[in-house]
Amino acid sequence: MARGSNKAAPRGASGAARLAWTQALQYAVALLRDGQHEAAERELRAVLRKWPDQPDGLHFLGIARHNQGHSDEGIALIRQALAVNPGAVGVWNNLGNVLTEAQRFDEAKATYREALARHPEFINAMNNLATILRREGDHAGSEALCRRAVEIDPEFAQAWYNLSLTLLEQGKVDEGLTANSRAIVLWPKHLQARNAVPRALVHLGRLDEAAQLYRDWLATDPDNPVILHHLAACSGGTVPERASDDYVERTFDAFAATFDANLSALGYRAPQLVADLLTRLLPPPARQFDVLDLGCGTGLCGPLVRDWSRTLTGCDLSSGMLEKADRRRVYDKLQHAELVAYLLDHPGSQDALVCADTLCYFGELGPAMAAAHGALRPGGLLVFTVEALGDGGDAPYHLQPHGRYAHRRAHVAASLAAAALHTEALEPVELRMEAGKPVAGWLVAARRP
Structure with a gap:
């Protein structure tokens, strides 16, 4: 996200005061860029206690609050900065970026258009608006x-x-x-x-x-x-038996900033499907279980399973995705770890394991299923999704051209049985849309006896 500046002094600021707030803002921005959002918030609130209308302070505090998972508050603060200094086109662009990350696409488009109305050759806003139009199917507008x-x-x-x-x-x-x-x-x-x-x-x-x-x-x-x-x-x-750890980490670190917005545009359903199956198979939620979200990504499953969780842990290989998950403030613990290794390191520790669209980066499911069995307590439940491999051929799984694996139903069932997990559900579902077509998958639940 660009870090624009309003370059506006507080009303009535002396030379010494101007130097003081400039230095404080520079320090706060350095903290933001270093990912120290709480420390940046403290510095920015200190600036605003002395100069409540300082637009840079309002703007960067808005960015900090968004990065901390409080997007509505962040958006309101950035709008407040623009009310003080409406000519700051970089701030209009940043507001559009925050609105995009918050999946408020219509507002984001209007904001980028406002930036362009004020500065018709502002190429960053131009490109950001083109990206939204392309994702919405307005290719002519995006191309122009x-x-x-x-x-x-x-x-x-x-x-x-x-x-x-x-x-x-x-x-x-x-x-x-x-x-x-x-x-x-x-x-x-x-x-x-x-x-x-x-x-x-x-x-x-x-x-x-x-x-x-x-x-x-x-x-x-x-x-x-x-x-x-x-x-x-x-x-x-x-074809490898699974995607390498390096592949997963580099891919999703690069994808983290736009992950939620991209999946929203594809009608992504896997986390909700997982939560709906938990509702069918678990007693009413009462914060009674230790739950582990495997390959938690940006934490889309977290809010959906929190009410069942006495403790809710997420693990993922991507530090960028974990940073996004942390903003949701629903996990008790987030771990930078490969999921099979994490399961093996925590035997008998969990009542429920959830895994939405992570095992599509595994071809051979056997090691993951065996590790899940070991991490579950007796009676514990595993719920996950994978992409479905159609009829025809004998291969248990296939690495598809887009880079994810699809699995035959028989391979899923056999992997669960070999791991001594009892299958409770293995249902065909549509996970999302891709290239205008539904992506077929399996929604799976299995229990450790």
Whole structure:
């Protein structure tokens, strides 16, 4: 998120006072950038006690409160800053970013448009608005904004990446690849942006072209686990039994900032499906169980299972995702750990395990199921989702071109049985939409006898 400044002095501030609040704000902003949100909040509130209308203080306090999981308060503070200094277009852009992360997309669009009305060549707001329009299917509007942004600044890599995606999604593959080539030259090491383009080709069924992009990338970054995994997925190369820890960590660290907003646009249902199945299989919630959220990500399951939890723990390989989960203030403990290792390290510790759309990064389910059995107390419940592999063929699982594994029903059932877990539910569900099509999955519950 950009860190714009209002550059407005408090009313009646002397030279010494101006220096004091400037230094205090600089220190607070440094704390924010270092992720020390509580410390930054304290500094900013101290500034505002002396100068209540100081717009930089209001703005950055709003950012801090959003980062602490209090988005409504943060948005109100940023709006208050803009009421004092409405000409601060960088702050309008930051407000749009916060609204986007809070999934208030209509308000975000209006805010980016306000920034552009005040500064028609503000390319950051232009590109941010183009991103929302593309996700909403307004490709013509998105393309026009991206083209205008790169016309103003031909070195603006983010807009070139965005333009390549909106062109590919319209089926303009040659133009999209040309825009992508320009983006790579300008910003070759941006993992999330660069990976989005071959993934878009995968959704179009252009697997050979996607594989070639990964091979070209691999030539300059030969040990990158993300490239290696996706190249295997879309080229039919040697398929690992599961995604590597390095792949998962790097992918989701890069994805953390936009994860919730992206999944919201896809109608993501896995956490709610897991919670609904718990409702069917557990007694009414009374904070009576020790619950572990495996691969908790940004914590989407947390609020849905909190009422059953005497203690609620989340574990994940991505520190970026864990930071987002921490903002929800629903977990008693968050651990940076691989889920099988964490289960093995905590035998007999849990009454319930939940796992929404994490085991789709495992092909062979046996080790995870055995570890789950060991971590559960007798009578404990495991609830999870995986993507479903259709009929035909004998393979128990398949690494799909987009990089996730799909599992045959028989493999799920056999893995549970081998781990001495009793299957209580194994139901077909739709997990979300992707490329305009529903993603089929299995919703599974099993109990340790």
